[in-house]
Amino acid sequence: MRFAIVVAAHLVAAATATGVAGYTSDVLHVSPDGRGSLCTAQAPCALTTARDRVRQEQGDVVVELSGGTYRLTSAFTLGPQDSGRPGHSVVYRAAAGQHPVFSGATRVTGFTKVDAAKNIYRAKVPKGSESRDLFVDGTRAQRTRSAVNPPGFSTTATGFTTADGSYADWTNQSQVEVVNDNAWKQMRCPLASITRNASGGSDLMVDPGCWNNNHSNVPNPGFPFNGAGLPTLNGISWIENAYQLLGTPGQFYLDGAAGYLYYVPRPGQNLAKADVELPTTQELVDVSGTPGHLAPLNDSDWRATYTGSWGYQNGRPLGDLGGDVHYTSTDGDSFSYTFTGTGIQVLSETNSDEGTIDVYVDGAKTQTVTAATSERLAQQAIVSVTGLAKGQHTLKLVKTGGQYMLVDGVTVIPDVVNPVHDITFSGITFAYTTWNAPTAEGYVDNQAGVLWDPTTRSPIRIPAAVQVHRGQRITFSDDTIRNLGTSGIDLADQTQDSTVYRSTVTDTSGIGVAVGEVDDYYQTQTALMTSGNTVSDNTIQFVGQEFADAVGVLVGHSRNTTLSHNDIGYTPYSGVSIGWGWGWASSCDLQAKQGLPQPCAHGSTYTGGNHVVGNHVHSVMGELNDGGPIYTLGGQASQSEFTGNVLGECINGCNAIYHDEGSSLWYTHDNVVKSIGGSLWLNLWTPTIHDDTIQNDFTDTDHYNNNGTDITFQPSTVVPDGNWPPAAQAIIDAAGPDTPKPALVDDDDLRIAYHGSWSSSGSRNYGDLDNGVHYSQQDGASATITFQGTGISFLTETNSDEGKIGVTLDGTAEPAVDANTAQRGAQQKVFTVKGLPSGSHTLTVSKIDGTYFLVDGFELIG
Structure with a gap:
């Protein structure tokens, strides 16, 4: 079932907005050379002028952008004051037939x-x-x-x-x-x-x-x-x-x-x-809403005051923040922290030897909490104080029970929680950015476009051209994000209920689309969690063109995130990476089975309820290793679903369905894995992967690895010759975006059906369409495409090791063509037909002789 996407831009047909100072306007008009403050079609204004006018409006507002290049020397910024009014939205959209480009280039x-x-x-x-x-x-x-x-x-x-x-x-x-x-x-x-x-x-x-x-x-x-x-x-x-x-x-x-x-x-x-x-x-x-990024500070922070008989332990192998804690065993001992902001959270260890703690805010007792649990858990937010008036406050914790009280860190909430909300960008191209920090500091990689800050050594990400920080109901629809020296779109800092829909992200130095954070695993406050976001019906290709560890879509810690019907391909590393934390959320018993040190680093996460549905992920792992089309990591707190995906064409080998360390509570079913050669269709390599269900999948290989714990496992239905049964073919037909298909059809396009013994090869650097081909050495192996139009060309490689190719059009045999030449030729149109009756046609090409038969693609003629 397709997830229904409601896009604000599609709902705003004719906004009626009545402003102040004598302005009455349904739509505000802007142009790259706009000036003045009228913002009419006859006298368009500048982009920032329209933004400021929006602040004066009360209903739905449309800012209509004429075509041309909007050259930006700094970011176009929107804050809470630029949000849609209650029950209304603000839409920045391309004027009909126009192609506005936000550019960061000279x-x-x-x-x-x-x-x-x-x-x-x-x-x-x-x-x-x-x-x-x-x-x-x-x-x-x-x-x-x-x-x-x-x-x-x-x-x-x-x-x-x-x-x-x-x-x-x-x-x-x-x-x-x-x-x-x-x-x-x-x-x-x-x-x-x-x-x-x-x-x-x-x-x-x-x-x-x-x-x-x-x-x-x-x-x-x-x-x-x-x-x-x-x-x-x-x-x-x-x-x-x-x-x-x-x-x-x-x-x-x-x-x-x-x-x-x-x-x-x-x-x-x-x-x-x-x-x-x-x-x-x-x-x-x-x-950007407020506050900005929230990250825990260590217990050794200079603003922390410990009164009484406190000890300090460094190098604890128990998962403490920074590897250290302050602790006391004396009732009445206290911890105080003075901060400026609207709230604070305290991280501690919970365990059977912990007890009760009285919490004081600005001298007044507000609550008593307990850190007593049957299982040791590190970095737990035992105290969350929110909603204070913005200003200076002092939090004080007093030990009142149990053997120990521990302090591991604090997260200060410096401002009111005020998301920027109800804004849509539609039909806009975002292009030409650069990120210069690695030039001076280098690139200190962790994984999947998540890095270490060279100075603080805390987790950071490749910055994005389009960044949303603490947003709600922010929508990107029918946009193009291309030619970037950064990542594409980042829904960061606990953004909620936001959407990237029916857009194209291509040729980025970093990640295509990022959702969520990797350092808020401990969060207990719903308002401070990433949740409810959707990335759907997009084409995300050729990411990581500078920083090869980047992935098409990165999802950190999140609740109820949906990745649905995207086409993700041509990546140097994994196509999708979802989750974080490795075996952090797996029990110490399971960590011991993996051979990890004991006592273990074990905590919890709020991640869960995510849906990875109907995506086509292909031509991945072009440069690095140990990844796959869709890669999951770390524990889920509630069941997540992985279904209806079509995964294929791993260039340097991969694990097609890769539930990596700690992955849990995934219901993985009804996926199709094809054209991955000798790779594994499933890899559950270690015992910290647990309580997953794997069933009803279709593959063209029987290679898999299942060393997980409490896995409900059903071997896949193996279909080695491309003759997919109806259930598998239905998955293939439904996967990917529900958008018009391009006329240039690459060899890994789902419109092509391969029969016989086939392999794929990528990153060949021979001039292939999208730098890859399917190939067969089996006489009689065939590729079939059904298309709408009046003609088609078949693209292949010609070379001395290739031979004759059979051609059948609409069931009628055509004269064979020959791909045998003395010199290699890429993207050669060895068969073209034009002038067909407009409608549906079927072309089949098949190997007759020669050592190899290559399919590079097809070009459709309207």
């Missing part, structure tokens, strides 16, 4: 050739320009980089060394970056220097702080922030951002200090006519 012109031998062009940019990204005619350019896995490097105490002395001659050495892909992580560090050593080689000294974070002392707090694995930066996958590496078409180098941009054009590009966009802005839209 257009660069005036290129001249400066190196004929290498075809290098140069243009002036403002001195001090900073950017890690460049886009030419809408296509991402690549920062200069070396070959992959350059030979001859070895690790030293401060970086790397090589016998090649030429590196020591490189210019702007502190701008050079070393990159290391290792398992599920990508790590980056700038260099401090390159020097010629006594042997005539080069010593690459990595920035000491980044080297410490990524190599010598990688953050490893354990549950609930990361697992036991610690890949480190211990090799060079490539070297990036040196002028001396220029020469490859499509690569660029920015010398911001000198004020020059260098670029090597691709074949056919004319830089006198090309649209060259240099992103300089990190964020395009910021929709």
